[in-house]
Structure formats: C-alpha cells, structure tokens
Amino acid sequence: MPEAALRELVRDTAPPGARDTVPVLPALGPAVPGGLRPGSVVGLPGPGAASLGLALVAGVSRHGGEDGTGGWCGVVGLPEFGVAAAAGMGAAPERLLLVDEPGERWPDVVAALCEAVDLVLLCPPERPGAAAVRRLSALARKHGCVLTLTGAFAGDWAGTRLRLRMDGVVWDGLADGHGRLTGRRAEVVAEGRDAPGPGRRARVWLPAPDGTVKPDETVRPPLELVPEPVAHGGPVHRRPSALPPRVRVPVEEGIA
Amino acid sequence: MTRVLVVWCPDWPMTAVGVDASAAGAVVERGQVAACTAAARAEGVRRGQRLRDAQRRCPELVVRERDRDAEGRLFEAVAGAVAELTPRVEVVRPGLCALSARGPARFYGGEEALRVLVQDTVVEAGYDCGAGVADGLFAAELAARAGQGGVVVPEGGAAAFLAPYPLSVLDRPELADLLRRLGVKTLGDFAALPSGHVAGRFGADGALAHRLARGEEPRPLAPVRAPADLSVRAAFDPPAEQAERVVFGAKRLAAELHEGLAAGGLACVRLEVAAGFADGRVLRRLWRHDGLSALAVAERVRWQLSAWQPQGAEAEQVWGGVTWLELVPDQLVPDEGRQEALWGRTTVTDRIARAADRVQALLGHRGITRPVLVGGRGPGEQVVRVPVGDLAPADPPGGPWPGGVGAPAPAVVPVSPPDAELLDASGGAVVVSARCEVSAPPAVLAVRGRAAAVTGWTGPWPADERWWDPGRARRRARFQVTTDDGAAYLLAVEGGRWHVEAVYD
Numbered sequence: 001m002p003e004a005a006l007r008e009l010v011r012d013t014a015p016p017g018a019r020d021t022v023p024v025l026p027a028l029g030p031a032v033p034g035g036l037r038p039g040s041v042v043g044l045p046g047p048g049a050a051s052l053g054l055a056l057v058a059g060v061s062r063h064g065g066e067d068g069t070g071g072w073c074g075v076v077g078l079p080e081f082g083v084a085a086a087a088g089m090g091a092a093p094e095r096l097l098l099v100d101e102p103g104e105r106w107p108d109v110v111a112a113l114c115e116a117v118d119l120v121l122l123c124p125p126e127r128p129g130a131a132a133v134r135r136l137s138a139l140a141r142k143h144g145c146v147l148t149l150t151g152a153f154a155g156d157w158a159g160t161r162l163r164l165r166m167d168g169v170v171w172d173g174l175a176d177g178h179g180r181l182t183g184r185r186a187e188v189v190a191e192g193r194d195a196p197g198p199g200r201r202a203r204v205w206l207p208a209p210d211g212t213v214k215p216d217e218t219v220r221p222p223l224e225l226v227p228e229p230v231a232h233g234g235p236v237h238r239r240p241s242a243l244p245p246r247v248r249v250p251v252e253e254g255i256a
Numbered sequence: 257m258t259r260v261l262v263v264w265c266p267d268w269p270m271t272a273v274g275v276d277a278s279a280a281g282a283v284v285e286r287g288q289v290a291a292c293t294a295a296a297r298a299e300g301v302r303r304g305q306r307l308r309d310a311q312r313r314c315p316e317l318v319v320r321e322r323d324r325d326a327e328g329r330l331f332e333a334v335a336g337a338v339a340e341l342t343p344r345v346e347v348v349r350p351g352l353c354a355l356s357a358r359g360p361a362r363f364y365g366g367e368e369a370l371r372v373l374v375q376d377t378v379v380e381a382g383y384d385c386g387a388g389v390a391d392g393l394f395a396a397e398l399a400a401r402a403g404q405g406g407v408v409v410p411e412g413g414a415a416a417f418l419a420p421y422p423l424s425v426l427d428r429p430e431l432a433d434l435l436r437r438l439g440v441k442t443l444g445d446f447a448a449l450p451s452g453h454v455a456g457r458f459g460a461d462g463a464l465a466h467r468l469a470r471g472e473e474p475r476p477l478a479p480v481r482a483p484a485d486l487s488v489r490a491a492f493d494p495p496a497e498q499a500e501r502v503v504f505g506a507k508r509l510a511a512e513l514h515e516g517l518a519a520g521g522l523a524c525v526r527l528e529v530a531a532g533f534a535d536g537r538v539l540r541r542l543w544r545h546d547g548l549s550a551l552a553v554a555e556r557v558r559w560q561l562s563a564w565q566p567q568g569a570e571a572e573q574v575w576g577g578v579t580w581l582e583l584v585p586d587q588l589v590p591d592e593g594r595q596e597a598l599w600g601r602t603t604v605t606d607r608i609a610r611a612a613d614r615v616q617a618l619l620g621h622r623g624i625t626r627p628v629l630v631g632g633r634g635p636g637e638q639v640v641r642v643p644v645g646d647l648a649p650a651d652p653p654g655g656p657w658p659g660g661v662g663a664p665a666p667a668v669v670p671v672s673p674p675d676a677e678l679l680d681a682s683g684g685a686v687v688v689s690a691r692c693e694v695s696a697p698p699a700v701l702a703v704r705g706r707a708a709a710v711t712g713w714t715g716p717w718p719a720d721e722r723w724w725d726p727g728r729a730r731r732r733a734r735f736q737v738t739t740d741d742g743a744a745y746l747l748a749v750e751g752g753r754w755h756v757e758a759v760y761d
Contacts (some may be wrong), residue, residue: 009347013623045761047741047742047743048761049761050667050668050759050761051667051760054667055669072608077670079670080668080669080670080671081668081669082635082666082667082669082758083627083629083638083639083664084629084635084638084639084665085664085665085666085667085668087629087665088663088664088665093626093627093628093629094626094628096626096627097608097611097612097615097624097625097626097644098625098626098627098641099509099615099619099623099624099625100625100641100671101619101623102619103619105618105619108618109615109618109619110622112611112614112615112618113611113615115607115610115611116607116608116610116611116612117608117611134531146492148618169742171712171738171742171744171760172743173543174712174713174736174737174738175712175713175714176697176712176713177697177713177714178714179712179714180662180714180736181664181714181738181744182664182758183664184760186621207663207664207665208664209664210662210663210664211663211664211665
C-alpha cells in the first residue's frame, strides 16, 4: 500500500477526540469561523439563547458520521428543550441524550456526559459553585467536549471563552390578525476571548421558513443617489435608448 | 425423547386485559387483532384482521390495547400454581408454560393423573387452561390444545398424533405456503419427505420444521458442560425495596452474564432468575432465554417481582426487600450466532453506553432519555422521551395532522405551560367565543407578571381533539403572538384561560 494511502487510513481512524474543532451549522460560520474549540466553554446569555442552543446542538449532531461514533449531544436541565425545532435545524434526535431533572446531582451528570459526548448544553438549576466550575471546565477540556451554558446562571461561569447572543431580531409572517410565523431574521453576535475586538457577526434566518438555519441575504444595499435629475415627475428608471441598434461590419470587408 | 407437559391458557392476551371469555372481545396491536375470545371467534373475528373488519363482523366487540406487561405479570400466578405441584416450571411465553413430565408423573401416579391434577390446579387458581403431555415441546403444546382440555400422547406416538395437523401450526407461513403449492398439505405428508432432501431444498430452518413435523426435538439437544459456573449474582445492601433498583441491577447482571456466555461461545436456552429476600425466602423462576437482550432479561425480572408485589404492604414488611439477585444460565448450547442491535439502527459506542449507565445509576432508569419524534398537533405532543435502553414506540411519525402548528417549530416547549394574560386595548381580557370569534384584537401580553405590547398576532386556530373520549378530550384555540421585546409566543386558550404553550425564543 502506498504511503499516502496509509496516512489517509490512519487519519480516518483517528479517535474522535483528536478532532480540531467541533462543527457548527454553515450559516453560523461568519460568527464562529471554523467551528467551536473543543473543550471550551460557550455562554448563551440574553435573548435567543434557546434557539442558539438548538442551533449549536444541531451543528454537532448532524455531523454524525457513518459509524455514528461522533456527533452526540447531551442536554442537561432543560425539560423545555424543543426537540422538534432541533430536528428541523438538522439535529439527529437519536443522538441526543436528555437529562431533564438532574436536581442537585447536575455536576456529576455533566461530568459523566462530558466524557462521552461532543457537546453538553447545560442549564444549571442553581448558581454554580467555584469548585464545580473548575472541575467541569477541566473535564471538558480533557475530553474535548464543548460546554454550553444557558439559563439564568449562564453569565456566572468563569472562563467562558465565547458568548453568543442575538441582535436585531425581526419576526416575519405575522400581521394584525392573520398570517403565521414563518421565520426570524437576526444577527448572531459572538463576543469574548475567542472573538476578540468588537466581536463577529452573522446575519441569519434562525429559523428560516422551513425550520432550518440559513444565511440572511435579504439585507438590501444602502440607497444610492440617482445621478440624473428627475424631470417633471417622470419615472426614475433610465429608459432604454431610442437609438437603433448599431450594425457591426466585419473588419475584413472594410469600408471603401 | 423427553416427556413434556404443557399448560396452555387459551386467549391469554384476553385474560390479561380482563375481558371475560364469554364476551366477544379482542386485543389489538397496531390496528390488527392480536387475539380474541371464543365468542368473538364464533362471530368470524380472526387474528391478523384489521380492527375495522373485525368490528364489521361483530359490532358489539370489546376492544382493548394489547398489554404485554400484564400478560407476563398475570401469568406468574399460573406458573406459581403449577410450581406448587412440581418445581422447575419453564415459562415458554406468557400463556404457555412447560415442565418435564417424567419425574412428576411417577410421583403423582401416571401421566394422565398428573395432567388432570395440573389442569385442576390452574382452574382452581381461576384460569381456564388445557394441559397436554407428549414427546417434546411442540407436540405437547398441540396436545394441550387438543380435545377437551388436552390429551396425553403416548410415548413414541408424537408423529402419528401430529400427522393430521395442517402445516400452519408450524408458524412458518412462507414455508407452509410453498409446501401447499407443492401438494404437501399436512404435517404427516411433510414428515414423509426424506429429511436429506428437505434440508437441501429448504435449508436449516426447513430441516428444523421437518424435525418438528416428525415429532422429534427441534434441534438435537447438545448440552455442553459449562467449563465454569457462569451464573452471576448481585447483592443489595441495604435490601432493595424498590423494584426499579433490582431491575437496574438485573440489567447490569444480564450484560455480565451475556459477556461470560459469549466468552465461552455459548448461549443458554433457559435462564433461572432467583431473588432472595431479607427474611431468607427465595423467589425462583425459569424463563425461556433464546437470545434475549439484557434489557429483555431485566424485563423478565420486573415481571417476576411485580407478581410478588401486589400482595400488599404487609408482604413487603414480612419479606423485607430483595437482598440478592442471581441469574443462572440453564441448558447451555453452542451459540450459533444471533445478534440484534439493542439501540435500533444507530450504533452506540461503549463510551455513550457507559455514560448513560452512570447517569442512570445517579438518577434512576428514567433519569436519562432519548427523544423520539412522533405525530401530534401541539409542539409538546410531538416528542416522546424514551429512557435510554428502552425500546422506542413504533408509531410512525407521518400522518396528516390537520390543525397542527406548522414549521418552524418553537425552541422552548414548557412541560407545564405557564399561565398568561392577553388583554385588548381597553384593558379587558381577550375572549374567544364558541364560534371562534375574537372579542377584540389583543394589545398587551402579560407572562409571569411581565407585560409587553403585542406587535403582531394571528389566530384563533381551533383544535378539538379526542372529542370521542370524554376523559381525554381537549378543546382549545391557538394564537401566535409577537411582542415589542422581540419575542414570539404560541398561546393557547382553553376553557377561558390563556397559557403559553411554547416560546419561539
């Protein structure tokens, strides 16, 4: 077997923990380029946390691989987790593990899941103690599992490398007494140490009318000045020229 | 040839769901009749019929959903009654149990005497049954069904006894169909074919059926000597008073047992489950194993325990909880390979299974679940949470759900919907009339004390579900509402009260 093929084989059989990044949905690419760093802690404070959590879970879960060895997610302390919405975004429900009521044993539950799954979405039922934060962050780092915090105590986790939130939310499809919700346009803002400076932004449909997450390309370019003066209230559009089409004469024939 | 006595309770699924044998009744599974009473059979109801067809033939049919747990649990009473006469009763499946007849027949004075005694005992316990004695399990089961309450087939007479039966009793529809077209109609015809040719034409399964038809053991018993004691045992300290804890331990034990068997390349035909109680009593039962999964073994343990529990609170005090549990493989045979994935299509790595086991050890069997999408109108009805290791429901997710809430699905689906207040511009509550007219356009939505102005709304979408079943009927109207703080809600009004069914966070 040639050496190159062997190398390829070795790369394919590398353990899942050795991956470089944890994948995210393509639409979130501009905000989280390349994916999440394994073993990092992601915070979801503020509005839109539930949908962002679903989108992160969907991003990991749909990259399951043929053998199903990767792409498992754990959801701890979120009995209201919208499985149908996650499935709409592309998550595989058969690779989700839900622990709805962990109670006060939640650190032990997260510790057990950290060793196995690629992403844990956690809503701590109480203010996390410093010891639990240190222990779970270390475990996540060791096993390359992304710890995603949501809920009221999402901001209390020391060492959060990335915070995601939504900005400029516009719901589409609903009018005064008719229509139905079709989708939401929003700007996903990534801030924190992994997105230095003013942060990174991505305009997305979250969710799009079909339930998926798509990049939002409906933003119109800013208005431009029309160079020609508008005369007598006529239409702004430039009329097609009234000149007859020019006839091109082949060069060889020449003009006598 | 082993002499086998079989106790067969007719229409056991019907008995288990509590339908009287004299009433026309049927249990259904996935819309098809799984079993029916004799009265229903007289009206033309058959197994495998669609429910609609059955009800057309017999309009007064009492229909119940099949309850396999109850079948297993209730049959414990029958097995227990038989075990009073002779130990080592083997439960082949709920509704059918078997025991070796040779020893007990000598003790009770003949096979016919034993047969009548067993039958009387079970009838005294309150269950109708037939009992039959013959060579081998297959012939004995048919003997139990023959005549009025069963017959004794003399030793060596199994082939002659089986000869007039149709091929359908083999429970191999494809083979029976093929043979019928070849002109072979009865077991006797089939048994007359040379066995070598049968094996060549119909393969291993055909050869097995041929042995059955000739009144021989389905497979030559090849009990091998166990190289070591393969039984596994777990102790509970303090004694387990909850069945859950024992069942959870049983699951782990079963996995251990299977590992031990697999290491020796063995499979066991039967499994003895023994549970010891704090006061020294032991509850033993044999179960047919035949490639059960660890989960199915745990399920047998649950049946065995739940049969003991209904005796009331004083039984628990006297017996004092389970102190140990032992699984003993019985009748070991070489493993010929039989592998089924426990988790369905998705393979589960050891890593995941280990983590799930640890969480279950912390929080109990139902602590960690996997979601399964099923059909439903509301967002809360579309997901069923199945404890890890349990089998998912077989409901197809498709099907039209008129009046269902369309895509996109909401991100937050509260388990118990919080109350809300929807007010119109004048501060009065918005009311939906019986004809689905909205009293005034909503202007303010207050959830958990926080009020926000309504920027867009739509509805009402009426949903009148299960109106045919007063206990579970629900009548409500749904609204979608967006507020000026950027949130969107799915509201439902039911009986004049508003609540937040889901949030599009």
